[in-house]
Amino acid sequence: MTASDTGGSPKQRMVGLEYLRVFFMISVVAFHSGLATEWAARLQGDAVVRANLFDVISYNLQSVAVPTFFIISNFLFCLKPINRERLTARLIRLASLYVFWVSLMVYHYRPEIDFSVMGLASFLVSGGQTFYYFLAVLILLSPATLLVQKLHGRDMLICGVVSALALLGTMIWLQQDYYFATHLNHCIVTSYALVPLCAVLLSRSCEKIQSSERFAMRWGLGLIGMGIVLALIEWQFAAPGELLDSYRMWLPKHARFSLYLFASALVIFAMRVQRKPSKFMSFLSRNALGIYCLHGFCVGEIVVFSRKAVAHWMPAAGTAIGCILTVACCAVAAEFLRQAFKRRLI
Numbered sequence: 001m002t003a004s005d006t007g008g009s010p011k012q013r014m015v016g017l018e019y020l021r022v023f024f025m026i027s028v029v030a031f032h033s034g035l036a037t038e039w040a041a042r043l044q045g046d047a048v049v050r051a052n053l054f055d056v057i058s059y060n061l062q063s064v065a066v067p068t069f070f071i072i073s074n075f076l077f078c079l080k081p082i083n084r085e086r087l088t089a090r091l092i093r094l095a096s097l098y099v100f101w102v103s104l105m106v107y108h109y110r111p112e113i114d115f116s117v118m119g120l121a122s123f124l125v126s127g128g129q130t131f132y133y134f135l136a137v138l139i140l141l142s143p144a145t146l147l148v149q150k151l152h153g154r155d156m157l158i159c160g161v162v163s164a165l166a167l168l169g170t171m172i173w174l175q176q177d178y179y180f181a182t183h184l185n186h187c188i189v190t191s192y193a194l195v196p197l198c199a200v201l202l203s204r205s206c207e208k209i210q211s212s213e214r215f216a217m218r219w220g221l222g223l224i225g226m227g228i229v230l231a232l233i234e235w236q237f238a239a240p241g242e243l244l245d246s247y248r249m250w251l252p253k254h255a256r257f258s259l260y261l262f263a264s265a266l267v268i269f270a271m272r273v274q275r276k277p278s279k280f281m282s283f284l285s286r287n288a289l290g291i292y293c294l295h296g297f298c299v300g301e302i303v304v305f306s307r308k309a310v311a312h313w314m315p316a317a318g319t320a321i322g323c324i325l326t327v328a329c330c331a332v333a334a335e336f337l338r339q340a341f342k343r344r345l346i
Helices: 015-032 035-044 053-060 062-077 084-109 117-125 133-149 153-182 195-204 206-211 213-235 257-272 279-286 288-295 299-309 315-342
Strands: none
Touching: 015 035, 015 062, 015 257, 015 279, 015 288, 015 315, 035 053, 035 315, 053 062, 062 133, 062 195, 062 257, 084 133, 117 133, 133 195, 153 195, 153 257, 195 206, 195 257, 206 213, 206 257, 213 257, 279 288, 279 315, 288 315, 299 315
């Protein structure tokens, strides 16, 4: 995030959002490295498959990462009135990123493609069956955010009801025969139906949140409290242990109300942060997108190497070390590529 993202001077930039970007970027890499599922399996041992502490961390903390990223991106987008020119520029940038990274990943992994209409639509929305689905979702959410920003009063309330029903419908559909436990469900667009609403409401309350600690604490803690209640309810519909594979998909990945309450609360608290991040933290924040986009090409190999390297003296730490090495390597690579393109070396 830069000062231009928020439309203010460097002194006005919301430094708390940088901390969130770094924390959740690392949590995403940790999830893709299999860290949470590995430790959950270790804690379980040979006992009957039941959810444990690491499953709760995975589904009630790590899973907040993507909703938070989406809310932050759209929140920054609608801090200024959205017009056709700004929307077009954003869509061109996102589409360019999508075409570049998805093409590179598809060329690298060569997935099978269903060339039917529905197959191609699914392929495109899923980012070529990769974690680049987030770019496709951001492209679809951007015009929705434009529409929501124009709403007020009763229309905004109706929008909230419709968005909530869309998410609820997605949850109910995924619950049928525990579909979510055996199928990837992170790229279902209606899972993110609440993002535009959350982003617009946060942007409209931005000044009050930054100026009033009482207002921020009341809403932030209130949202967390409601999120905990909803999370407890959501766990009542978790998949039976016997249906789970190594991914331990207890709950829908992102189609849950609690995640959007937690994410909104974190953004509220982040808006109140005034402590300037260290140079190291700023470095990671500046390269968060690059790390996210690059890690898919190397995280598996680095984790396997790390596990082998420490297998004899610290087997439980292999994946964690691999995760750290992945973040470090991708951060250096992202910074190098940025500088190389900036200086026209490539």
